[in-house]
Amino acid sequence: MKALTLTGLLLSLLTPYSTLAKGEIDPISGLVIDSGFEIVRAHCMACHSAKLVTQNRMTRENWLDTLRWMQKSQGLWDLAENEKVILDYLAANYSPIPSSRRPPIPANLMPPSSK
Template identity: 70%
Template sequence: MRFRPDLLRAMIVLFNLALVIFGFTFFYLLFGETLLKSYHNRPVPMEQPGYRSGGSGKTADAEEEIVNGIHVQSGLIYAEGFDIVRGNCTACHSAKLVTQNRATREGWTDMIRWMQARQGLWDLGENEPVILDYLATNYAPEDIGRRATIDVEEIEWYLLELEEE
């Protein structure tokens, strides 16, 4: 008994399709749940009951030290909205990225919109006004520069005399 070439080709295509479906099913059964959970991960405020930091064995209370109004672990100013800011912002990047920047409320809004458009930041929903209030209040632009202006009149100048050989 001989197979017709067109029937053989169709059987090979069906066999390959079955292998691909079997492979995807096997991969999903092994890793699918973990991949889906990590893909849909949303930040959770760290002060929820039962929170334990990644592997240190310390409870959240042991890591909530506040010194001079600064949360020691993150470096963020401890003020109203702190937990929401820490939960949302540090889910993707270090708190240092927040503390090194200064902006108006509009500037912070622009940064959030950029992160949403370019970096995959989720919709902040009801948390957005709280986050913007916190950032605009605690990380607003400062009037001081990197250093005070030098008073040239007060400098005692001297001439450097070089000896010629």
């Protein structure tokens, strides 16, 4: 392993998040980089980990319901004009996706157990 040079260290400290490309995962929050990322990061990690966001996939309507539920019962503030930005981001990146997994292989086509 190569020692981190002072220049390298300074560069890594000065490198802003914005050097991550759209579609990449922010290593700190785990959120996908896309427009609205900074606003989501600022509002949606104040009370809980962003895992609650990244673990979920919902329609825009259900995201809105979730925001309303947090506003009613969990102390989430009025998001004002950021609400649209947040919903756009969530709908674009955390919507339900149809499963692309292939169906399981039928047992009679599986190789025999090696044990």
